[in-house]
Amino acid sequence: SPRVRVRVSPRVCASARVLTSASPSVTCTSLTLPLFLCPPTLLLCLLISVQSQNLVTDNVSVVEGDVATISCRVKNNDDSVIQLLNPNRQTIYFKDLRPLKDSRFQLVNFSDNELRVSLSNVSLSDEGRYVCQLYTDPPQEAYADITVLVPPDNPIMKSREDIVSEGNETEITCIATGSKPASTIRWMKGDKELQGKSEVQHTYDRMFTVISRLMLTVTREDDGIPVVCIVDHPAVKDLQAQKFLEVQYKPEVKIVVEFPEGLTREGENLELTCQAKGKPQPQQINWVKVDDDVPSHAVITGTDLLIENLNKSYNGTYRCVASNSVGESYDDYILYVYDSRAGEGTSPSVDHAVIGGVVAVVVFAMLCLLIVLGRYFARHKGTYFTHEAKGADDAADADTAIINAEGGHNNSDEKKEYYI
Ligand SMILES: *[C@@H]1O[C@H](CO)[C@@H](O)[C@H](O)[C@H]1NC(C)=O
Ligand SMILES: *[C@@H]1O[C@H](CO)[C@@H](O)[C@H](O)[C@H]1NC(C)=O
Ligand SMILES: *[C@@H]1O[C@H](CO)[C@@H](O)[C@H](O)[C@H]1NC(C)=O
Ligand SMILES: *[C@@H]1O[C@H](CO)[C@@H](O)[C@H](O)[C@H]1NC(C)=O
Ligand SMILES: *[C@@H]1O[C@H](CO)[C@@H](O)[C@H](O)[C@H]1NC(C)=O
Ligand SMILES: *[C@@H]1O[C@H](CO)[C@@H](O)[C@H](O)[C@H]1NC(C)=O
Numbered sequence: 001s002p003r004v005r006v007r008v009s010p011r012v013c014a015s016a017r018v019l020t021s022a023s024p025s026v027t028c029t030s031l032t033l034p035l036f037l038c039p040p041t042l043l044l045c046l047l048i049s050v051q052s053q054n055l056v057t058d059n060v061s062v063v064e065g066d067v068a069t070i071s072c073r074v075k076n077n078d079d080s081v082i083q084l085l086n087p088n089r090q091t092i093y094f095k096d097l098r099p100l101k102d103s104r105f106q107l108v109n110f111s112d113n114e115l116r117v118s119l120s121n122v123s124l125s126d127e128g129r130y131v132c133q134l135y136t137d138p139p140q141e142a143y144a145d146i147t148v149l150v151p152p153d154n155p156i157m158k159s160r161e162d163i164v165s166e167g168n169e170t171e172i173t174c175i176a177t178g179s180k181p182a183s184t185i186r187w188m189k190g191d192k193e194l195q196g197k198s199e200v201q202h203t204y205d206r207m208f209t210v211i212s213r214l215m216l217t218v219t220r221e222d223d224g225i226p227v228v229c230i231v232d233h234p235a236v237k238d239l240q241a242q243k244f245l246e247v248q249y250k251p252e253v254k255i256v257v258e259f260p261e262g263l264t265r266e267g268e269n270l271e272l273t274c275q276a277k278g279k280p281q282p283q284q285i286n287w288v289k290v291d292d293d294v295p296s297h298a299v300i301t302g303t304d305l306l307i308e309n310l311n312k313s314y315n316g317t318y319r320c321v322a323s324n325s326v327g328e329s330y331d332d333y334i335l336y337v338y339d340s341r342a343g344e345g346t347s348p349s350v351d352h353a354v355i356g357g358v359v360a361v362v363v364f365a366m367l368c369l370l371i372v373l374g375r376y377f378a379r380h381k382g383t384y385f386t387h388e389a390k391g392a393d394d395a396a397d398a399d400t401a402i403i404n405a406e407g408g409h410n411n412s413d414e415k416k417e418y419y420i
Helices: 014-022 035-052 346-379 398-405
Strands: 060-063 068-074 082-085 091-094 105-110 114-119 128-134 140-149 156-159 169-179 184-189 192-194 197-202 208-217 226-233 236-244 247-259 270-279 284-289 299-301 304-307 316-323 328-335
Touching (some): 060 068, 068 140, 091 114, 169 236, 208 226
Antiparallel strands (some): 068 114, 082 091, 082 128, 156 169, 316 328
16 A cells, blocks of 8 residues: 655644554654644645555565566546656656666556556566656655565485484485575475474575475384475475485394194104394394204204204204394294104094084984974874775685675774874
């Protein structure tokens, strides 16, 4: 918004002072009036401020090399002339005429209400306060500050060590040079934000270089995780650099029993394998027996330990030790040699139990079936009449039986027959 100078002198009345302090946009010119003229002074103040609302412009931020547009706008223009001045107060445009020789300035729009001018290929030297001027009485001015933004160069990331040992602290730096204003630098490890320490250095010509340092204590899980340095600046987007952490760590050791699957019995063989993983990969893997010697006939081939013909005297703790440049780790296997027949018969007894169970179930099922059948036939037991004739019983053959039976129908003797 426009500005009007305020000069409050001892001779300006008290009420004018109240007015100026309560609403800073309404101010008085340097009228040095006697006290009795106070009320008219107040009126004049208000009048000037209302009139001064007319001319407006905006500040401009522009990236070096881009185009800046300055717009001087007038409300309720009464044919007053507008002109645009550069920071040295040379006229760039007077209405739609350009007295200045710099052809980077071009007229974009000219009307009663606006003078819009573009400035291409902006450089740092174009920065400053441009003036829109309206030829009223008194003349009005509005100021457009042009700020030139210079993006930083691509950030450069450096780490103190290429490879860090787990548990050790390392330092990573990120440098964003030659920007205006200064950039801000953020850090990410994977998808987690980390806090670095930034230092801003001024360089030539109002430019800035920012160095951020990140101190990081690494774990083996950090191996292969990207660390990203993100540079935030109003003139650029998505400016970042990235580096993958390389962490070396002690071996992780694990003993696996290859043979036997069950108990370790006297006379049998034992085969163990040692699995070791580390960074760098351990070159040396050793088998030892704690507080004792490994049996003399044990065979060690690479990561494998083979003991044939187990003997109770081999009982003890067998240890696989793996080491790399970071350190040493081990895993233990406790050997306990059982009698050669130990555990025998335990599995057959399980089989017997299963067979016994099956037999019991079958017997039970058959019993149930019998009961059901019995109940069924009991319900169908009854008395039946047969038409077998009396006299057929004593017949010598079938024919005689039929003859004997002739007329014997009146015989009312009955016979009972049962289904069982
Ligand atoms: C323009 O920028 C200046 C500082 O450079 C500031 O004092 C002024 O208030 C700004 N004007 C507007 C309209 O934002
Ligand atoms: C100039 O501005 C006026 C009012 O803002 C608008 O109507 C007109 O189209 C503009 N002319 C150009 C060339 O941009
Ligand atoms: C932009 O300005 C620079 C100097 O500030 C000059 O070297 C360059 O040639 C200009 N580019 C164009 C396209 O005018
Ligand atoms: C076990 O070793 C002892 C000597 O250490 C030996 O006397 C014994 O015969 C061995 N037993 C078997 C079953 O080999
Ligand atoms: C980093 O780890 C190594 C082991 O690889 C150790 O020798 C060294 O002292 C550690 N450095 C620091 C600064 O802790
Ligand atoms: C080895 O373990 C067996 C158990 O099967 C035990 O009977 C024997 O005494 C142990 N021998 C030694 C030397 O500890």
